[in-house]
Amino acid sequence: MTDAARIPDDLSGQVMARGRKLGCDLIAVADLHPLREFVRQQGGDDLAGYRWGIAIGIVLEGRFVDPLGGGITRPVAESYLHFALFGVNKRLDKIARKLAGYLGQLGHRALAVPASLRIDNQRVCGAVSHKMVARAAGLGWIGKNCLLITPEWGPRLRWATVLTDAPLSITAVPQRDRCGGCTECVRICPPGAITGRPFREDEPREARLDVRRCEESTRLRAEEIGVICCGLCLYVCPYGRRPHTCETPLNPGRTF
Numbered sequence: 366m367t368d369a370a371r372i373p374d375d376l377s378g379q380v381m382a383r384g385r386k387l388g389c390d391l392i393a394v395a396d397l398h399p400l401r402e403f404v405r406q407q408g409g410d411d412l413a414g415y416r417w418g419i420a421i422g423i424v425l426e427g428r429f430v431d432p433l434g435g436g437i438t439r440p441v442a443e444s445y446l447h448f449a450l451f452g453v454n455k456r457l458d459k460i461a462r463k464l465a466g467y468l469g470q471l472g473h474r475a476l477a478v479p480a481s482l483r484i485d486n487q488r489v490c491g492a493v494s495h496k497m498v499a500r501a502a503g504l505g506w507i508g509k510n511c512l513l514i515t516p517e518w519g520p521r522l523r524w525a526t527v528l529t530d531a532p533l534s535i536t537a538v539p540q541r542d543r544c545g546g547c548t549e550c551v552r553i554c555p556p557g558a559i560t561g562r563p564f565r566e567d568e569p570r571e572a573r574l575d576v577r578r579c580e581e582s583t584r585l586r587a588e589e590i591g592v593i594c595c596g597l598c599l600y601v602c603p604y605g606r607r608p609h610t611c612e613t614p615l616n617p618g619r620t621f
Contacts, residue, residue, distance in 0.1 A: 376471075377533045383467060384421055387460045391422035391515065391522065393536045395501035408492040415476065415528035420499035421460055422515075422522040425449040425599075430521055433600040437586065442594035450523065454480040457525035464527050473531035480525040495524035503537025507564035510550035510598035511574040516543070519605025520598075543604075550598040556582035559598060 377394050384392040395418040397404060405413035429449035432441045461477035468475035478493045496513035500506060505515035512520035542563055551561040558579040562572050570576070579595070587593040599605065 376531060377536055380419060380464060380468070380531075380533070381536065384419070384460060384464055387463055388423070388456060389421045389460050390424045390518075391420070391499075391504050393420050393499070393502035393504050394418070394533045395420060395498050395503075396535050397498070397501065397528075400497060400501055403497065404493060407494060412476075412493060412528060415474070415530055417529050417531065417533045418493070418498040418501065419464060419527040419529065419533075420495065420502040420504055421457060421464070421525045421527065422499060422504065423453050423457055424518050425453060425521040425523065427521070430596070430600055430605070433596050437590065437594055437597075439590045439592055442590060442592040445596060446592065446594055450481075453523045454525075457523055461525040461527050465529070468527070468529050468531045471531065473529055475527055475529040475531065478526040478528060480523055493526050493528065495526050498526045499524055500539055502535070503539055506540050506542045506544075508542075508544050508550065508602065509548070509561055509563060509573060510554075510559055510602065511564075511570060512599060512602075514544065514602065514604055516540075516604065519602040519607075521602075521605040547603060549601045549603060553597045553601045554579075555586075555595070555597065558582065 380394070381392050397416060397418045400418075401413050404415075426449065429445050433445060435441070457480040458477070461479070465475040465477040478491070478495070480495070482491050496507060496511075499513045505513045508514040508520060510520065513522070513524065514520050515522065544563060548561050551557075551559045556575075556578045558575040560573055560575075562568070564573065583593055583595045586595065
């Protein structure tokens with residue numbers, strides 16, 4: 366551990382400011398203690414040993430998401446995948462690595478968890494649930510589509526996480542569910558994989574989403590157009606379809 370003189374005052378604020386400068390749109394700190402068993406079940410004992418999670422989000426620009434509503438053709442899908450998913454994932458991973466490196470230089474354990482890296486095909490999950498960390502960090506709520514919904518951008522974000530034992534503090538509290546009686550994501554889901562049940566911490570993901578049915582539908586579409594793509598539940602959410610999403614203001618700190 367480094368001496369205290371090297372640790373900035375208000376480290377959480379320092380980390381958040383650094384993340385925004387690196388180009389993320391949303392960033393907040395979550396206390397992972399209440400999620401310890403959930404993290405252990407998904408990522409193992411080592412990951413469950415981290416006390417804090419830094420949720421990092423980048424907004425998906427409406428010009429790549431909105432065309433999905435007009436029909437998922439190969440050009441629409443390729444544009445969405447290249448610019449709104451793969452490109453953003455790459456930038457998120459870079460930010461997460463830099464933030465983890467910064468905390469490591471201060472003498473703290475820190476692990477950057479990639480934006481999109483499946484570690485278990487059977488359970489269809491990554492090492493950490495980015496959306497659960499973002500929810501715990503107060504950035505939004507888990508919607509009926511099993512995505513993290515934010516008041517500003519709906520589900521139109523991608524996420525990465527930094528796990529750390531640095532002496533951080535929470536920056537917000539979890540938000541209440543605001544989906545109410547909306548069932549747009551249920552209505553638009555091609556295979557009917559979304560049940561419409563609101564999120565509950567004591568229920569498994571399967572209570573809300575049949576992941577196998579979702580993946581099978583996406584695979585069948587890929588056989589038709591040559592690209593694996595859906596995203597309709599992300600597109601249709603009313604919180605994301607507000608007028609401002611069509612001209613998403615980019616974080617001035619972003620680099621391309």
